Amino acid sequence: MVINYPNKKKTNKTISYANRGATLEYDINETNEYYLAHNIAVIYKKPIPVQIVTVDYPSRCAAKITEAYYKTPSTTDYNGIYKGRYIDFEVKETANKTFFPVPNIHQHQIDHLLKVEQHGAIAFLIIRFKALNRTFLLFIKDLNHVITSTKTKSIITLEQFEEHAFEIETKFHPRVDYLKVLNETVFA
C-alpha cells in the first residue's frame, strides 16, 4: 500500500496523465518517423498548446517557464503531406471493448476535419480499441453515418467500425502503417 504523502500523490497523478493514450500515440509517432526517414511522407504531431504566463531568465541564454497552462487545441494533433495531398487526422484510444465514445474527440476537432476535407484534404480519425488491440482508420466523411445516439451519449459501435472503417494492421516497423489504407482507397 502506498502512503499518500502530498508530494508522492502529485507524482502519481502526473504519471497517470502522461501515460493516458501513450501507446497509440507512440506507435503513430514511430510510424511518422519511419515515413520521414524513408522519404514517404512528411507528417508531424503538433506541439501541445500551452499558455505561457511566466518565464524566468536565470541567465542570458536560459529560459525557464515557471507558470503555464494547457490550452484546448483548436486543430487536430497530426498533419502533413503525402503524395501531394494535405493529410489531417486525430488519434484516440478507448479502453471500451464494444464502442468508441464520440465525446472523446473535441467537437471543434471534428469541425476542423470536416473543414479541411471541404478544402481538399484527406481527413480521418485513427481509433484503437486497446483491450482488443484493433486499430481503425475512419474517414471523416463517414463519421455522421456511423454515429449511434444512445440515451446518454453518442457512440460508434465496433460493428460500425468493422463495416465502415478500415482496419490497420499493427506491425513491427512501421507499427501502424496507416498510409497503406490511403493507398488502397484514396490513391487506388
Next chain:
Amino acid sequence: MVINYPNKKKTNKTISYANRGATLEYDINETNEYYLAHNIAVIYKKPIPVQIVTVDYPSRCAAKITEAYYKTPSTTDYNGIYKGRYIDFEVKETANKTFFPVPNIHQHQIDHLLKVEQHGAIAFLIIRFKALNRTFLLFIKDLNHVITSTKTKSIITLEQFEEHAFEIETKFHPRVDYLKVLNETVFA
C-alpha cells in the same frame, strides 16, 4: 533611468522577448483568421514547442505547469490547406534595412520546407523589413539562388528580394494577403 531591481529586470526581458517579431506574426495570424472566417483557406500557426517537466494538480480539474522549457521547433510555424494544396511557411522580421540574415531561420526549418516542397507542397518564407515596412514572399525553391555569402554570414539582399521574391501589399483587412501572391503565381 530604470533601477535594475532583480525582479524588474526579469519583467523587462520577458516583454522584450514577447514583442520580438510580434508585428508580422500578428498580421499573419489576423490574415489566417480572415481566410478561415471567409472559408478561403485553413491555415494555422503551430503551438510553440515546450518540454513540460513538472505539472501541479492543485485540484482535480486544474493543471498548472510549473517547470517547462522551450524546445527547438522541428518544423515551420505555419501550415494548412488552400485550394487543395498543402501550404507550409516560416515568417521572419528583420530590423536591417538592406539585407536579411539567413541564420535567422533554423537550418532544419529550411530543410523541412525543401522536403515538403519535394512532396508537392507550396513552401515559402514571408520576410518583413520592419524599418521599410516592406513584406516579401520568397518561394523556398528560389532560396539558394538569392543567398549571398559574405565573409561573416549568409545574407539575402533587399535587391535580391525585389528581383526574385514577391512583395505583399500591407492592407487593413486582411493585413498581409499572401494568398494573392499564390493566386498570381502557382494558381495563375
